[in-house]
Amino acid sequence: MTDPTTQLDIPRAFPDHTQLPESDGTFVKNFQEHPQSILLTDSLGSVLQRLHPDGQYCIGQDSGIYWRETDPPEKGAEAPDWFYVGDVPPQLDGRYRRSYVLWRELITPTIVLEFASGDGSQERDQTPFKGKFWVYERVMRVPYYGIYEIITGKLEVYHLVDVTYQKLTPNERGHYPILPMQVELGLWQGNYQNQEMLWLRWWDLSGNLLLIGNEQVVLERQRAEQEHQRAEQERQRAEAAERELAHLRSLLQHQDPA
Structure with a gap:
Protein backbone atom coordinates (compact mmCIF):
# COMPACT_ATOMS: atom_id res chain seq x y z
CA MET A 1 0.00 0.00 0.00
CA THR A 2 1.33 3.43 -0.99
CA ASP A 3 2.16 5.76 1.87
CA PRO A 4 0.21 9.02 1.11
CA THR A 5 2.79 11.03 3.02
CA THR A 6 5.40 10.20 0.36
CA GLN A 7 3.28 11.16 -2.65
CA LEU A 8 3.99 14.37 -4.55
CA ASP A 9 1.20 16.63 -5.74
CA ILE A 10 2.33 16.88 -9.37
CA PRO A 11 0.41 19.43 -11.45
CA ARG A 12 -1.12 18.48 -14.78
CA ALA A 13 1.55 18.47 -17.46
CA PHE A 14 1.55 21.41 -19.86
CA PRO A 15 0.49 20.29 -23.38
CA ASP A 16 3.09 19.94 -26.11
CA HIS A 17 3.00 20.73 -29.84
CA THR A 18 1.15 17.49 -30.66
CA GLN A 19 -1.71 18.35 -28.31
CA LEU A 20 -2.31 21.93 -29.49
CA PRO A 21 -4.04 23.16 -32.68
CA GLU A 22 -1.71 23.97 -35.56
CA SER A 23 -4.18 26.33 -37.26
CA ASP A 24 -7.04 28.64 -36.33
CA GLY A 25 -8.72 28.07 -39.68
CA THR A 26 -8.30 31.62 -41.02
CA PHE A 27 -7.25 32.55 -44.55
CA VAL A 28 -3.88 33.96 -45.49
CA LYS A 29 -4.55 37.68 -45.88
CA ASN A 30 -2.78 38.35 -49.19
CA PHE A 31 -0.98 36.69 -52.07
CA GLN A 32 2.39 38.16 -51.07
CA GLU A 33 2.75 36.49 -47.66
CA HIS A 34 3.90 33.04 -48.73
CA PRO A 35 6.30 34.21 -51.50
CA GLN A 36 7.72 36.76 -49.05
CA SER A 37 8.34 34.07 -46.43
CA ILE A 38 9.97 31.76 -48.98
CA LEU A 39 12.20 34.58 -50.22
CA LEU A 40 13.44 35.31 -46.69
CA THR A 41 14.08 31.66 -45.87
CA ASP A 42 15.71 30.71 -49.17
CA SER A 43 18.34 33.44 -49.01
CA LEU A 44 19.42 32.56 -45.46
CA GLY A 45 20.82 29.13 -46.28
CA SER A 46 24.54 29.96 -46.14
CA VAL A 47 24.09 32.13 -43.03
CA LEU A 48 22.28 29.39 -41.14
CA GLN A 49 24.87 26.80 -42.15
CA ARG A 50 27.53 29.02 -40.65
CA LEU A 51 25.56 29.83 -37.49
CA HIS A 52 24.29 26.30 -36.96
CA PRO A 53 26.59 23.71 -38.52
CA ASP A 54 24.76 21.14 -36.37
CA GLY A 55 21.43 22.08 -37.99
CA GLN A 56 19.85 23.04 -34.68
CA TYR A 57 17.43 25.82 -35.62
CA CYS A 58 13.92 26.24 -36.96
CA ILE A 59 12.03 28.76 -39.04
CA GLY A 60 8.29 29.27 -38.75
CA GLN A 61 5.98 30.68 -41.41
CA ASP A 62 2.42 31.37 -40.24
CA SER A 63 3.14 28.89 -37.46
CA GLY A 64 1.74 29.26 -33.98
CA ILE A 65 3.90 30.25 -31.02
CA TYR A 66 2.06 29.22 -27.85
CA TRP A 67 2.77 31.48 -24.90
CA ARG A 68 -0.05 30.66 -22.46
CA GLU A 69 -2.79 28.08 -21.90
CA THR A 70 -6.27 29.26 -22.82
CA ASP A 71 -9.65 27.88 -23.79
CA PRO A 72 -9.81 27.56 -26.73
CA PRO A 73 -6.07 26.80 -26.97
CA GLU A 74 -5.39 28.86 -30.11
CA LYS A 75 -6.27 32.04 -28.21
CA GLY A 76 -3.02 31.56 -26.34
CA ALA A 77 -0.88 31.66 -29.48
CA GLU A 78 0.48 34.19 -31.94
CA ALA A 79 1.31 33.14 -35.49
CA PRO A 80 3.98 35.48 -36.93
CA ASP A 81 4.22 35.56 -40.69
CA TRP A 82 7.89 34.60 -40.30
CA PHE A 83 10.19 33.87 -37.35
CA TYR A 84 13.57 32.33 -36.63
CA VAL A 85 14.76 30.62 -33.47
CA GLY A 86 18.22 29.16 -33.02
CA ASP A 87 19.61 26.32 -30.92
CA VAL A 88 16.48 24.18 -31.04
CA PRO A 89 15.96 20.94 -32.99
CA PRO A 90 14.16 21.20 -36.33
CA GLN A 91 12.01 18.23 -35.30
CA LEU A 92 10.75 16.94 -31.96
CA ASP A 93 10.91 13.23 -31.17
CA GLY A 94 11.40 12.52 -34.85
CA ARG A 95 8.16 14.26 -35.81
CA TYR A 96 7.63 17.49 -37.72
CA ARG A 97 6.71 20.51 -35.64
CA ARG A 98 3.04 21.44 -35.49
CA SER A 99 3.70 24.61 -33.49
CA TYR A 100 6.29 26.23 -31.23
CA VAL A 101 5.44 25.90 -27.54
CA LEU A 102 7.37 28.34 -25.34
CA TRP A 103 6.76 26.50 -22.07
CA ARG A 104 8.34 23.41 -23.62
CA GLU A 105 11.18 25.04 -25.57
CA LEU A 106 12.12 27.88 -23.18
CA ILE A 107 14.08 29.59 -26.01
CA THR A 108 12.44 32.62 -27.54
CA PRO A 109 12.73 33.43 -31.27
CA THR A 110 15.49 35.86 -32.23
CA ILE A 111 13.22 37.74 -34.62
CA VAL A 112 9.56 37.77 -35.62
CA LEU A 113 8.25 39.49 -38.75
CA GLU A 114 4.69 40.52 -39.53
CA PHE A 115 3.56 41.38 -43.06
CA ALA A 116 0.72 43.84 -42.47
CA SER A 117 -2.06 43.79 -45.06
CA GLY A 118 -3.68 46.87 -43.53
CA ASP A 119 -2.29 49.91 -41.76
CA GLY A 120 -0.30 47.90 -39.21
CA SER A 121 -2.59 48.73 -36.28
CA GLN A 122 -3.02 45.06 -35.36
CA GLU A 123 0.73 44.53 -35.46
CA ARG A 124 1.29 47.59 -33.22
CA ASP A 125 -1.47 46.70 -30.77
CA GLN A 126 -0.13 47.02 -27.21
CA THR A 127 -3.30 45.88 -25.41
CA PRO A 128 -2.18 43.67 -22.48
CA PHE A 129 -2.68 39.95 -23.12
CA LYS A 130 -4.23 40.62 -26.54
CA GLY A 131 -2.08 42.82 -28.74
CA LYS A 132 0.70 41.32 -30.86
CA PHE A 133 3.17 44.06 -29.95
CA TRP A 134 2.49 43.58 -26.22
CA VAL A 135 2.85 39.80 -26.41
CA TYR A 136 6.12 39.90 -28.36
CA GLU A 137 7.56 42.62 -26.12
CA ARG A 138 6.30 41.75 -22.65
CA VAL A 139 5.79 37.98 -22.65
CA MET A 140 7.86 36.37 -25.39
CA ARG A 141 10.52 39.08 -25.14
CA VAL A 142 11.60 38.61 -28.75
CA PRO A 143 14.82 40.61 -29.33
CA TYR A 144 13.82 41.90 -32.79
CA TYR A 145 10.34 42.61 -34.12
CA GLY A 146 9.73 43.78 -37.68
CA ILE A 147 6.50 45.18 -39.14
CA TYR A 148 6.28 45.49 -42.92
CA GLU A 149 3.25 47.28 -44.38
CA ILE A 150 2.88 45.69 -47.80
CA ILE A 151 0.59 48.38 -49.25
CA THR A 152 2.76 51.36 -48.30
CA GLY A 153 6.16 49.65 -48.44
CA LYS A 154 6.94 50.86 -44.92
CA LEU A 155 9.25 48.83 -42.70
CA GLU A 156 9.72 49.29 -38.96
CA VAL A 157 12.10 47.25 -36.83
CA TYR A 158 12.09 47.24 -33.03
CA HIS A 159 14.84 46.04 -30.71
CA LEU A 160 14.21 44.93 -27.14
CA VAL A 161 16.23 47.12 -24.78
CA ASP A 162 15.86 46.23 -21.10
CA VAL A 163 12.09 45.62 -20.93
CA THR A 164 10.70 47.68 -23.83
CA TYR A 165 10.95 47.85 -27.59
CA GLN A 166 12.98 50.69 -29.05
CA LYS A 167 12.36 51.63 -32.68
CA LEU A 168 15.57 51.29 -34.67
CA THR A 169 16.97 53.83 -37.11
CA PRO A 170 18.18 52.32 -40.41
CA ASN A 171 21.87 52.52 -41.25
CA GLU A 172 23.39 54.41 -44.18
CA ARG A 173 22.20 51.68 -46.56
CA GLY A 174 18.65 51.91 -45.28
CA HIS A 175 19.01 48.51 -43.60
CA TYR A 176 18.49 47.26 -40.05
CA PRO A 177 21.36 45.18 -38.63
CA ILE A 178 20.21 42.01 -36.87
CA LEU A 179 23.49 41.34 -35.11
CA PRO A 180 22.79 37.87 -33.61
CA MET A 181 22.21 36.63 -37.15
CA GLN A 182 25.07 38.68 -38.67
CA VAL A 183 22.74 40.08 -41.33
CA GLU A 184 20.86 43.24 -42.25
CA LEU A 185 17.16 43.46 -43.06
CA GLY A 186 15.89 45.86 -45.67
CA LEU A 187 13.70 46.44 -48.72
CA TRP A 188 14.49 45.38 -52.30
CA GLN A 189 12.56 46.38 -55.42
CA GLY A 190 12.30 43.54 -57.89
CA ASN A 191 10.32 40.70 -59.45
CA TYR A 192 9.87 37.49 -57.52
CA GLN A 193 7.45 34.71 -58.42
CA ASN A 194 5.90 36.92 -61.09
CA GLN A 195 5.20 39.79 -58.69
CA GLU A 196 6.95 43.14 -59.03
CA MET A 197 7.03 44.91 -55.66
CA LEU A 198 9.11 45.88 -52.67
CA TRP A 199 10.27 42.74 -50.90
CA LEU A 200 11.95 42.17 -47.56
CA ARG A 201 15.49 40.87 -48.17
CA TRP A 202 18.63 40.06 -46.22
CA TRP A 203 22.10 41.53 -46.77
CA ASP A 204 25.34 40.66 -45.03
CA LEU A 205 26.91 43.21 -42.70
CA SER A 206 29.02 44.54 -45.59
CA GLY A 207 25.92 45.37 -47.61
CA ASN A 208 26.01 42.43 -50.04
CA LEU A 209 22.60 41.06 -50.98
CA LEU A 210 22.07 37.46 -49.89
Whole structure:
Protein backbone atom coordinates (compact mmCIF):
# COMPACT_ATOMS: atom_id res chain seq x y z
CA MET A 1 0.00 0.00 0.00
CA THR A 2 1.33 3.43 -0.99
CA ASP A 3 2.16 5.76 1.87
CA PRO A 4 0.21 9.02 1.11
CA THR A 5 2.79 11.03 3.02
CA THR A 6 5.40 10.20 0.36
CA GLN A 7 3.28 11.16 -2.65
CA LEU A 8 3.99 14.37 -4.55
CA ASP A 9 1.20 16.63 -5.74
CA ILE A 10 2.33 16.88 -9.37
CA PRO A 11 0.41 19.43 -11.45
CA ARG A 12 -1.12 18.48 -14.78
CA ALA A 13 1.55 18.47 -17.46
CA PHE A 14 1.55 21.41 -19.86
CA PRO A 15 0.49 20.29 -23.38
CA ASP A 16 3.09 19.94 -26.11
CA HIS A 17 3.00 20.73 -29.84
CA THR A 18 1.15 17.49 -30.66
CA GLN A 19 -1.71 18.35 -28.31
CA LEU A 20 -2.31 21.93 -29.49
CA PRO A 21 -4.04 23.16 -32.68
CA GLU A 22 -1.71 23.97 -35.56
CA SER A 23 -4.18 26.33 -37.26
CA ASP A 24 -7.04 28.64 -36.33
CA GLY A 25 -8.72 28.07 -39.68
CA THR A 26 -8.30 31.62 -41.02
CA PHE A 27 -7.25 32.55 -44.55
CA VAL A 28 -3.88 33.96 -45.49
CA LYS A 29 -4.55 37.68 -45.88
CA ASN A 30 -2.78 38.35 -49.19
CA PHE A 31 -0.98 36.69 -52.07
CA GLN A 32 2.39 38.16 -51.07
CA GLU A 33 2.75 36.49 -47.66
CA HIS A 34 3.90 33.04 -48.73
CA PRO A 35 6.30 34.21 -51.50
CA GLN A 36 7.72 36.76 -49.05
CA SER A 37 8.34 34.07 -46.43
CA ILE A 38 9.97 31.76 -48.98
CA LEU A 39 12.20 34.58 -50.22
CA LEU A 40 13.44 35.31 -46.69
CA THR A 41 14.08 31.66 -45.87
CA ASP A 42 15.71 30.71 -49.17
CA SER A 43 18.34 33.44 -49.01
CA LEU A 44 19.42 32.56 -45.46
CA GLY A 45 20.82 29.13 -46.28
CA SER A 46 24.54 29.96 -46.14
CA VAL A 47 24.09 32.13 -43.03
CA LEU A 48 22.28 29.39 -41.14
CA GLN A 49 24.87 26.80 -42.15
CA ARG A 50 27.53 29.02 -40.65
CA LEU A 51 25.56 29.83 -37.49
CA HIS A 52 24.29 26.30 -36.96
CA PRO A 53 26.59 23.71 -38.52
CA ASP A 54 24.76 21.14 -36.37
CA GLY A 55 21.43 22.08 -37.99
CA GLN A 56 19.85 23.04 -34.68
CA TYR A 57 17.43 25.82 -35.62
CA CYS A 58 13.92 26.24 -36.96
CA ILE A 59 12.03 28.76 -39.04
CA GLY A 60 8.29 29.27 -38.75
CA GLN A 61 5.98 30.68 -41.41
CA ASP A 62 2.42 31.37 -40.24
CA SER A 63 3.14 28.89 -37.46
CA GLY A 64 1.74 29.26 -33.98
CA ILE A 65 3.90 30.25 -31.02
CA TYR A 66 2.06 29.22 -27.85
CA TRP A 67 2.77 31.48 -24.90
CA ARG A 68 -0.05 30.66 -22.46
CA GLU A 69 -2.79 28.08 -21.90
CA THR A 70 -6.27 29.26 -22.82
CA ASP A 71 -9.65 27.88 -23.79
CA PRO A 72 -9.81 27.56 -26.73
CA PRO A 73 -6.07 26.80 -26.97
CA GLU A 74 -5.39 28.86 -30.11
CA LYS A 75 -6.27 32.04 -28.21
CA GLY A 76 -3.02 31.56 -26.34
CA ALA A 77 -0.88 31.66 -29.48
CA GLU A 78 0.48 34.19 -31.94
CA ALA A 79 1.31 33.14 -35.49
CA PRO A 80 3.98 35.48 -36.93
CA ASP A 81 4.22 35.56 -40.69
CA TRP A 82 7.89 34.60 -40.30
CA PHE A 83 10.19 33.87 -37.35
CA TYR A 84 13.57 32.33 -36.63
CA VAL A 85 14.76 30.62 -33.47
CA GLY A 86 18.22 29.16 -33.02
CA ASP A 87 19.61 26.32 -30.92
CA VAL A 88 16.48 24.18 -31.04
CA PRO A 89 15.96 20.94 -32.99
CA PRO A 90 14.16 21.20 -36.33
CA GLN A 91 12.01 18.23 -35.30
CA LEU A 92 10.75 16.94 -31.96
CA ASP A 93 10.91 13.23 -31.17
CA GLY A 94 11.40 12.52 -34.85
CA ARG A 95 8.16 14.26 -35.81
CA TYR A 96 7.63 17.49 -37.72
CA ARG A 97 6.71 20.51 -35.64
CA ARG A 98 3.04 21.44 -35.49
CA SER A 99 3.70 24.61 -33.49
CA TYR A 100 6.29 26.23 -31.23
CA VAL A 101 5.44 25.90 -27.54
CA LEU A 102 7.37 28.34 -25.34
CA TRP A 103 6.76 26.50 -22.07
CA ARG A 104 8.34 23.41 -23.62
CA GLU A 105 11.18 25.04 -25.57
CA LEU A 106 12.12 27.88 -23.18
CA ILE A 107 14.08 29.59 -26.01
CA THR A 108 12.44 32.62 -27.54
CA PRO A 109 12.73 33.43 -31.27
CA THR A 110 15.49 35.86 -32.23
CA ILE A 111 13.22 37.74 -34.62
CA VAL A 112 9.56 37.77 -35.62
CA LEU A 113 8.25 39.49 -38.75
CA GLU A 114 4.69 40.52 -39.53
CA PHE A 115 3.56 41.38 -43.06
CA ALA A 116 0.72 43.84 -42.47
CA SER A 117 -2.06 43.79 -45.06
CA GLY A 118 -3.68 46.87 -43.53
CA ASP A 119 -2.29 49.91 -41.76
CA GLY A 120 -0.30 47.90 -39.21
CA SER A 121 -2.59 48.73 -36.28
CA GLN A 122 -3.02 45.06 -35.36
CA GLU A 123 0.73 44.53 -35.46
CA ARG A 124 1.29 47.59 -33.22
CA ASP A 125 -1.47 46.70 -30.77
CA GLN A 126 -0.13 47.02 -27.21
CA THR A 127 -3.30 45.88 -25.41
CA PRO A 128 -2.18 43.67 -22.48
CA PHE A 129 -2.68 39.95 -23.12
CA LYS A 130 -4.23 40.62 -26.54
CA GLY A 131 -2.08 42.82 -28.74
CA LYS A 132 0.70 41.32 -30.86
CA PHE A 133 3.17 44.06 -29.95
CA TRP A 134 2.49 43.58 -26.22
CA VAL A 135 2.85 39.80 -26.41
CA TYR A 136 6.12 39.90 -28.36
CA GLU A 137 7.56 42.62 -26.12
CA ARG A 138 6.30 41.75 -22.65
CA VAL A 139 5.79 37.98 -22.65
CA MET A 140 7.86 36.37 -25.39
CA ARG A 141 10.52 39.08 -25.14
CA VAL A 142 11.60 38.61 -28.75
CA PRO A 143 14.82 40.61 -29.33
CA TYR A 144 13.82 41.90 -32.79
CA TYR A 145 10.34 42.61 -34.12
CA GLY A 146 9.73 43.78 -37.68
CA ILE A 147 6.50 45.18 -39.14
CA TYR A 148 6.28 45.49 -42.92
CA GLU A 149 3.25 47.28 -44.38
CA ILE A 150 2.88 45.69 -47.80
CA ILE A 151 0.59 48.38 -49.25
CA THR A 152 2.76 51.36 -48.30
CA GLY A 153 6.16 49.65 -48.44
CA LYS A 154 6.94 50.86 -44.92
CA LEU A 155 9.25 48.83 -42.70
CA GLU A 156 9.72 49.29 -38.96
CA VAL A 157 12.10 47.25 -36.83
CA TYR A 158 12.09 47.24 -33.03
CA HIS A 159 14.84 46.04 -30.71
CA LEU A 160 14.21 44.93 -27.14
CA VAL A 161 16.23 47.12 -24.78
CA ASP A 162 15.86 46.23 -21.10
CA VAL A 163 12.09 45.62 -20.93
CA THR A 164 10.70 47.68 -23.83
CA TYR A 165 10.95 47.85 -27.59
CA GLN A 166 12.98 50.69 -29.05
CA LYS A 167 12.36 51.63 -32.68
CA LEU A 168 15.57 51.29 -34.67
CA THR A 169 16.97 53.83 -37.11
CA PRO A 170 18.18 52.32 -40.41
CA ASN A 171 21.87 52.52 -41.25
CA GLU A 172 23.39 54.41 -44.18
CA ARG A 173 22.20 51.68 -46.56
CA GLY A 174 18.65 51.91 -45.28
CA HIS A 175 19.01 48.51 -43.60
CA TYR A 176 18.49 47.26 -40.05
CA PRO A 177 21.36 45.18 -38.63
CA ILE A 178 20.21 42.01 -36.87
CA LEU A 179 23.49 41.34 -35.11
CA PRO A 180 22.79 37.87 -33.61
CA MET A 181 22.21 36.63 -37.15
CA GLN A 182 25.07 38.68 -38.67
CA VAL A 183 22.74 40.08 -41.33
CA GLU A 184 20.86 43.24 -42.25
CA LEU A 185 17.16 43.46 -43.06
CA GLY A 186 15.89 45.86 -45.67
CA LEU A 187 13.70 46.44 -48.72
CA TRP A 188 14.49 45.38 -52.30
CA GLN A 189 12.56 46.38 -55.42
CA GLY A 190 12.30 43.54 -57.89
CA ASN A 191 10.32 40.70 -59.45
CA TYR A 192 9.87 37.49 -57.52
CA GLN A 193 7.45 34.71 -58.42
CA ASN A 194 5.90 36.92 -61.09
CA GLN A 195 5.20 39.79 -58.69
CA GLU A 196 6.95 43.14 -59.03
CA MET A 197 7.03 44.91 -55.66
CA LEU A 198 9.11 45.88 -52.67
CA TRP A 199 10.27 42.74 -50.90
CA LEU A 200 11.95 42.17 -47.56
CA ARG A 201 15.49 40.87 -48.17
CA TRP A 202 18.63 40.06 -46.22
CA TRP A 203 22.10 41.53 -46.77
CA ASP A 204 25.34 40.66 -45.03
CA LEU A 205 26.91 43.21 -42.70
CA SER A 206 29.02 44.54 -45.59
CA GLY A 207 25.92 45.37 -47.61
CA ASN A 208 26.01 42.43 -50.04
CA LEU A 209 22.60 41.06 -50.98
CA LEU A 210 22.07 37.46 -49.89
CA LEU A 211 20.97 35.58 -52.99
CA ILE A 212 18.27 32.98 -53.39
CA GLY A 213 18.84 29.76 -55.31
CA ASN A 214 18.01 30.88 -58.85
CA GLU A 215 19.91 34.16 -58.38
CA GLN A 216 22.95 32.15 -57.30
CA VAL A 217 22.60 29.99 -60.42
CA VAL A 218 22.47 33.08 -62.64
CA LEU A 219 25.49 34.56 -60.86
CA GLU A 220 27.49 31.35 -61.27
CA ARG A 221 26.50 31.23 -64.96
CA GLN A 222 27.68 34.82 -65.41
CA ARG A 223 30.95 34.04 -63.63
CA ALA A 224 31.47 30.97 -65.81
CA GLU A 225 30.77 33.02 -68.93
CA GLN A 226 33.18 35.73 -67.79
CA GLU A 227 35.83 33.09 -67.09
CA HIS A 228 35.23 31.56 -70.51
CA GLN A 229 35.57 34.99 -72.16
CA ARG A 230 38.75 35.68 -70.18
CA ALA A 231 40.23 32.32 -71.20
CA GLU A 232 39.27 32.94 -74.84
CA GLN A 233 40.91 36.36 -74.75
CA GLU A 234 44.06 34.84 -73.25
CA ARG A 235 44.07 32.17 -75.97
CA GLN A 236 43.69 34.78 -78.70
CA ARG A 237 46.49 36.90 -77.22
CA ALA A 238 48.72 33.83 -77.02
CA GLU A 239 47.99 32.92 -80.65
CA ALA A 240 48.65 36.51 -81.76
CA ALA A 241 51.95 36.53 -79.86
CA GLU A 242 52.92 33.20 -81.43
CA ARG A 243 52.10 34.52 -84.91
CA GLU A 244 54.18 37.63 -84.25
CA LEU A 245 57.08 35.51 -83.04
CA ALA A 246 56.82 33.26 -86.10
CA HIS A 247 56.83 36.33 -88.34
CA LEU A 248 59.98 37.68 -86.68
CA ARG A 249 61.70 34.31 -87.09
CA SER A 250 60.78 34.28 -90.76
CA LEU A 251 62.24 37.76 -91.24
CA LEU A 252 65.48 36.77 -89.52
CA GLN A 253 65.82 33.63 -91.63
CA HIS A 254 65.49 35.63 -94.87
CA GLN A 255 67.89 38.42 -93.94
CA ASP A 256 71.00 38.76 -96.13
CA PRO A 257 74.04 37.60 -94.04
CA ALA A 258 76.24 40.07 -95.84
